[in-house]
Amino acid sequence: METQTCLQLSLCTTILCFLVQCPLQSEGLGVNWGVQASHPLSPSIVVQLLKSNGIPKVKLFDSNSSVLDALVNSGIEVMVGIPNDLLSGLTNPSKANTWVRNNIVPYMSSNGVNIKYVAVGNEPFLTSYNGSFLNLTYPALVNIQSALNAAGYGGKIKATVPMNADVIQGNGAPSLAVFRPDISSLMTEIAQFLNQNGAPYTINIYPFISLHDDPNFPIDYAFFDGSQHPVQDGTLVYQNVFDASFDSLVAALAAAGPYGNMKIIVGEIGWPTDGDINANVEYAKKFNQGFLNHVLSNLGTPRRPNQAVEFYLFSLIDEDMKSIQPGNFERHWGIFEYDGKSKYSLSLTGANGQVLVQASGVKYLTNEWCIYNPSSGDQSKLGDSITYACENSDCTSLGYGCSCNEYLDAAGNASYAFNQYFQRFNQGPGTCDFNGLGHVVTKDPSKGSCDFIIQIAEPAVISNQYSSGSGGGGGGGSGSGVVGGYRMLWGSSASLMLATLSMLLHLFCFILT
Numbered sequence: 001m002e003t004q005t006c007l008q009l010s011l012c013t014t015i016l017c018f019l020v021q022c023p024l025q026s027e028g029l030g031v032n033w034g035v036q037a038s039h040p041l042s043p044s045i046v047v048q049l050l051k052s053n054g055i056p057k058v059k060l061f062d063s064n065s066s067v068l069d070a071l072v073n074s075g076i077e078v079m080v081g082i083p084n085d086l087l088s089g090l091t092n093p094s095k096a097n098t099w100v101r102n103n104i105v106p107y108m109s110s111n112g113v114n115i116k117y118v119a120v121g122n123e124p125f126l127t128s129y130n131g132s133f134l135n136l137t138y139p140a141l142v143n144i145q146s147a148l149n150a151a152g153y154g155g156k157i158k159a160t161v162p163m164n165a166d167v168i169q170g171n172g173a174p175s176l177a178v179f180r181p182d183i184s185s186l187m188t189e190i191a192q193f194l195n196q197n198g199a200p201y202t203i204n205i206y207p208f209i210s211l212h213d214d215p216n217f218p219i220d221y222a223f224f225d226g227s228q229h230p231v232q233d234g235t236l237v238y239q240n241v242f243d244a245s246f247d248s249l250v251a252a253l254a255a256a257g258p259y260g261n262m263k264i265i266v267g268e269i270g271w272p273t274d275g276d277i278n279a280n281v282e283y284a285k286k287f288n289q290g291f292l293n294h295v296l297s298n299l300g301t302p303r304r305p306n307q308a309v310e311f312y313l314f315s316l317i318d319e320d321m322k323s324i325q326p327g328n329f330e331r332h333w334g335i336f337e338y339d340g341k342s343k344y345s346l347s348l349t350g351a352n353g354q355v356l357v358q359a360s361g362v363k364y365l366t367n368e369w370c371i372y373n374p375s376s377g378d379q380s381k382l383g384d385s386i387t388y389a390c391e392n393s394d395c396t397s398l399g400y401g402c403s404c405n406e407y408l409d410a411a412g413n414a415s416y417a418f419n420q421y422f423q424r425f426n427q428g429p430g431t432c433d434f435n436g437l438g439h440v441v442t443k444d445p446s447k448g449s450c451d452f453i454i455q456i457a458e459p460a461v462i463s464n465q466y467s468s469g470s471g472g473g474g475g476g477g478s479g480s481g482v483v484g485g486y487r488m489l490w491g492s493s494a495s496l497m498l499a500t501l502s503m504l505l506h507l508f509c510f511i512l513t
């Protein structure tokens with residue numbers, strides 16, 4: 001009986017949500033959308049990807065205008081970013097005013113972008129920055145919020161600072177955590193400012209990095225299936241490092257002053273699929289699905305039970321131009337591939353929900369690959385050619401434990417490198433030469449999990465059908481043009497109709513159950 005009722009209810013919700021495009025019980029869900037890619041998907045395709053997956057929030061790393069233009073009228077809630085290298089200028093209040101005037105105000109009309117946060121800097125207190133941003137972040141934060149206030153948006157838009165997890169010093173039990181001693185007074189100042197302003201504290205949490213950095217880290221503690229190594233903290237028990245990290249921040253805030261109840265946002269969380277022995281599809285799926293099920297259950301964490309957590313998955317799409325200084329895995333955090341294909345089945349609404357919908361309307365280069373030809377060219381140049389190809393493209397899938405490692409021999413490695421270069425440079429003339437060692441083939445050389453890609457074609461000039469408002473006819477040819485028309489039909493004035501429809505459906509569902 002009960003199961004049946006549930007089934008009927010969830011069927012009703014599904015029908016309802018299909019009609020009104022609402023996200024299923026995932027208000028806390030957001031994703032990070034970065035564009036450090038050689039061939040970024042066109043922003044309109046990405047916005048459609050967000051919508052078709054019911055993703056209600058997005059976090060950006062800058063204020064890229066083509067990205068913001070594509071988000072116009074989407075209803076998607078946005079955290080706009082300010083890169084660290086702008087912080088220095090923003091310690092000047094008039095420059096902060098100018099930044100807000102140029103990057104926020106133009107999107108604040110009633111048909112604009114639903115901007116809710118501005119991320120001032122990104123992990124500015126990482127120890128690897130050698131303190132470069134220590135003196136800049138707080139003044140920039142204050143100036144940006146003041147500029148937002150002066151522009152009349154202070155009530156709606158809050159400035160925050162996404163922090164790296166290492167701003168906190170753990171001492172075993174989460175309840176003993178404090179801010180890192182070298183920045184303790186700075187962190188307290190920031191917490192006080194955010195708190196007084198009703199802004200959230202934002203922290204990035206990476207169990208993958210815990211595992212990566214510490215070979216003795218108990219692997220089951222990184223996931224959400226219970227651990228052989230739970231951490232006992234007074235009466236509280238921690239079964240996973242996410243809860244422990246989150247509660248360490250709660251404890252550090254409480255230790256710093258009356259900030260123990262501040263709103264906390266998880267700015268980045270996720271697991272990469274390649275580029276490291278622990279970065280693979282199996283672990284990424286296990287982590288991300290486990291995390292989603294855990295937080296969407298609204299059970300909260302031991303210190304904050306029964307509370308919803310607001311979080312942004314890292315990340316939406318792979319970015320092949322990211323720095324690999326932290327590790328080769330950096331280019332493989334996406335839940336989607338570079339071209340918007342899903343990597344594995346993942347339900348963003350928790351267990352047994354709808355799985356990922358992939359991007360549509362993506363255009364590719366010709367079906368041609370560049371591979372190594374062992375019987376031609378100057379074989380003495382092979383090593384140099386591979387090095388050159390890899391230095392100018394992305395070979396992060398070749399290493400030990402990576403997606404290509406067990407599928408390619410030395411010749412296969414060469415082919416992979418050549419193809420990466422060939423695709424990076426759009427299959428252009430001379431990009432498959434390599435001293436005569438390369439040749440173009442039309443049969444896909446992919447093997448097992450080792451994917452020989454075809455790059456996406458330079459984004460076709462797709463006019464922005466959301467902000468232009470007149471795109472109805474013009475965009476008709478492409479998939480996203482149709483989508484634009486659909487949005488316009490349902491977007492603005494149809495809400496009353498939808499409300500009525502939803503009431504009727506509720507009634508229908510009520511009778512049914």
Ligand SMILES: *[C@@H]1O[C@H](CO)[C@@H](O)[C@H](O)[C@H]1NC(C)=O
Nearest residue numbers: 035040041043064065066067
């Ligand atoms: C903005 O984003 C687009 C699309 O993702 C990208 O092509 C472009 O290079 C970005 N612009 C800047 C200045 O980063």
Ligand SMILES: *[C@@H]1O[C@H](CO)[C@@H](O)[C@H](O)[C@H]1NC(C)=O
Nearest residue numbers: 126127128129130131132133
């Ligand atoms: C930080 O210092 C180290 C060692 O002195 C240096 O190698 C590195 O380039 C510095 N990083 C930055 C961001 O200044």
Ligand SMILES: *[C@@H]1O[C@H](CO)[C@@H](O)[C@H](O)[C@H]1NC(C)=O
Nearest residue numbers: 129130131132133134135136
């Ligand atoms: C930050 O400011 C303090 C005090 O003004 C100064 O002593 C320190 O050297 C500055 N640090 C950096 C990294 O600029």
Ligand SMILES: *[C@@H]1O[C@H](CO)[C@@H](O)[C@H](O)[C@H]1NC(C)=O
Nearest residue numbers: 398399400408409410411413
């Ligand atoms: C292929 O390249 C990777 C990365 O450089 C290397 O670890 C691996 O040993 C190579 N495979 C062969 C068979 O040479």
